Amino acid sequence: MSKIESLTLEDVMGERFSRYSRSIIQERALPDIRDGLKPVQRRILYAMNKDGNTYDKAFRKSAKSVGNVMGNFHPHGDSSIYEALVRMSQDWKVREPLIQMHGNNGSMDGDPPAAMRYTEARLSKISGEMLRDIDKDTVDWVLNFDDTEYEPTVLPSRFPNLLVNGSTGISAGYATDIPPHNLGEVIDAILYLQKHPDATLDDLMQFVKGPDFPTGAIVQGIDGIKKAYATGHGKIIVRSKTAIEPLKGNKSQIVITEIPYEVNKAQLVKRIDEIRLNKRVDGIAEVRDQSDRNGLSIVVELKRDVDSTGILNYLFKNTDLQVSYNFNMVAIDNMRPERLSLKRILVAYLKFQQEVIEKRTRFNLKKAKDRQHIVDGLIKALSILDQVIKTIRASKNRKDARDNLVKTYDFSEKQADAIVALQLYRLTNTDVTQLEKESKQLAQQIAGFEKILDNPKELNRVLARELRELAKTYRNPRRTEIQSQVQDIKISTDVLVPDEDVVVMVSHDGYIKRSSIRSYKASVTESGLKDDDYPIFMKQLNARDHLLMFTSKGNLIYRPVYEIADVKWKDTGEHISQTIGLDGDEEIIGTFAFGSLKEPGYFLIATDEGHIKQTAFSDLTPGRTYKKHAYTYEKLKDEGARVVSVKYLTEADQAKQILLISKHGLALRYTIPEVSVNGARTTGVKSMALRADDQVVNLQLVDDDSQLAIVTQRGAFKKLAVKEIPVTSRARKGVMILRELKNHPHRVVDFALINDEHQPLEIVTDRKRTHDILPAEFSLGGRYSNGSFVIDVDSEGVPTQIREKPAEITIN
Known part of the structure; x- marks a missing residue:
C-alpha cells in the first residue's frame, strides 16, 4: 500500500528548487576550479580525444563530434553542444583555443557560425595537455547518463585552464565572470607559489599582472585588479587601443586597432556612425570598418580643424570603445560554488x-x-x-x-x-x-x-x-596592456556642440527656444508666441554660448544655448517651468548671453525695497543641478519684494553712473564704485532712502548726456535730461522729478534710456496692450513737469513698462 505524505507547498518547492539549482550549478553553468571547464566542455574534449579526433589527425565534421557527445555523454540539445564547441574555437573569445575549426566559426561582428554539417573540427595541440595522462587513473570516473560507459569528473588539465581561458556563466543564484590570463604568467606564479606557499597577493601579482584578453586592448585600474584578485570581485576599465593620425588639409583620423573583450565590433561601428548621423558630436566625417585577415582596423575620419582628442574622449564615454569589466570569480570547489581569490585558485590547481x-x-x-x-x-x-x-x-x-x-x-x-x-x-x-x-x-x-x-x-x-x-x-607575449590608473574622461563643450549660429528667443511669459538661421529667415514674421506674449530677448548667438536668465524673485536660470529646445521659428518652444519650478507671478527681468563661463565682469542688481549690490560673474557660475534647480542670485528680505533691474557691468561701464527712480518720483544718481561687491546669497546695501510707501521702479546706467523716457500710471510720458538730476551719493533720498498733485498724483511705473530719438519705444499696459512712442516727437521736460498724456488708461489699460521696441535680428 502506497504511503501518502502531507507536505506544505513551501517545503516541496524549497526542496525541489534546491535540487534543481544544485543540478544546474554543478552540471551546467559553473566551471570546476581544477580544470576550468563546464561539463559540456569537458565532455566535448573527452569524446573527441576518445575518438582520436586530435590535432595530429585530419579534421572531422563537427556534426559527428556533436552527435557523439550528445549520444554518449550530454543528453541535451545539439545546439547547446555545438555552441560550446564553437566558443572553444573562437580566438577572440578564448586566450588559448581548445578546438581548431575549418569553416565559418562566427566573427567579432556577432555573425553566427555555419551549421555543424558544414564545419569541421578537431582538438587543438594545447587540448592535448588538458587530456594528457587521462588514461593513467589520474582522475575519478562516473557512469554516463545511461550507465553504458564511464566519463571523467574532471580532466587532468596539465595547464591552468580556468585562469588562462577564463569563464562566464549564469546559474540559479550564481554567476561567474573570470577573465582570460596569460599562460606564461600564470605558470610562473604557480612555480613561485610552489616554492613559497606563504606568498602574498603582491608576490603573485609580480607574475600575474592582470587579465590578458585575446582581443588585447588596455586595462586601467590596478586597484580594481588587486581587489578582484584578493576577493574574487572587482571592477576594471577596458579601453580600446587607438591612435590619432594626421591627414592632409589639417584633417585627422582615429584608428582603432584593438577593442574591449566581448564587444561586438559591428554594433560598435554602427553606434559610432549613429553619433555621426545624429550630430551628437560635431566633427566626424566618416566611419569605416577596414578589418581584414591582417587584423582589426576601425577608422573614424574627422573633419578639418576639430578637437580629435575631445572626440575620442566622447567616443570612449558614449560607446563600447571603453567598457567596465566586473570580475566575479566563482567556480565549483569541492562540489560547492565559491567566490575565489587568485591565490585560492592557484593553490587549488597546484x-x-x-x-x-x-x-x-x-x-x-x-x-x-x-x-x-x-x-x-x-x-x-x-x-x-x-x-x-x-x-x-x-x-x-x-x-x-x-x-x-x-x-x-x-x-x-x-x-x-x-x-x-x-x-x-x-x-x-x-x-x-x-x-x-x-x-x-x-x-x-x-x-x-x-x-x-x-x-x-x-x-x-x-x-x-x-x-x-x-x-x-x-608561452606567448601578453596582448593586453596594463595601466595602473583609470584615466578621467573630460569632454569639452566644443566637441559636443556644433560651432553654428542660431537665433535664441526668450518671451515675457517664459517660453524659450532656439532655431536655425534658415528657419528664422523662412518664418521671420511668425514668432510662434501667443497673441498677448512678446519677446524680451531675441538675438543671434552661437550654439556654444551660455544664457543667464534672472527672475524678479532673485532666481538665476542657466542654459547652455545648445541645450535649449531646437524648434522651428514658428513653433512656441518650451516653457522654462517644464524643468524649473517658478512662481506664478515670477518674471524674467534680465537675459544675458556670454561666450564663456569665465567672464571678468560684475552684475549690478537692484530691488524695489531699496537694496543694491555688485556680484562677480564668477560667483554666479552654475552648479551641476542647473537643469532642475534655479540658483539664488539675490536674497530678498520681504516676501513681496522684487528685483527690478539686473545690469552686466564691463570695464567700460565703470565710468557711468547709477540712476534710480522711485514710484513717488524721486531720482538719485551716484557713481558705481559706491556700490560694494557682495556674494550671490546676499541682499546688498541700501540703494536709496525710501519713504514707507515708496519703492524703486527701475535702475539705469547713465552719463551727463543721457536722456530718459518716463511713464506714469496715468498714461503720461515725460522726456527728461539726466543732467537735471545731480550726482550725489548712495542711500540718499534723491530729488523730485515730478510735480506733486494733491488729487490723483502721478506715480512713476517705469523709465528707460533713450538711445536714439528716432527709434520707437514701446509702452506695455496691464492688459498686455502695447503703445508706440517716438521720443523725437516730444520736447525735454523740466524736473517739475508731469509730461504729456499719451495713453487712455480706461481703454488701453494702466502702463506697466516702457522699453525699446524689439527689432528684427540682423543676421551676420
Missing part, C-alpha cells in the same frame, strides 16, 4: 596537479612492477627452457600447461600465462639479454617512481619541470 602526478606515478609504478614480474618469469623460464618445453608438451591444453608450470616450477599464474604465450622465435640467447636489460630499466623506473611517491620534494620537482616545459612550449 594541489590538483600534485594529486595528478601522484596518481599517475602510482599507475606507472604498478604497471612497471607488473611488467618486471613478467620479465623475471621469462628470464627464469629461459634458464630452464628444456624442462619448461617438456612440461608444456606433456600438458593437455593451454590451461593445463599454465597450471603445470605453476605447480612444477613455482611460477605465478601471470608468469605462466606469459610463458605459454611466448613465441618460439623469442627462444634465443639474444632475447635473454634483452629481457635482462629491460629488467634493469624497469628496476630503475620503479626506484624513480617510489622516490617520487616517498618524497614530496621529488614530486614537486617533477611537477615544476613539466610546468616549465609546458610554459616553454606554449
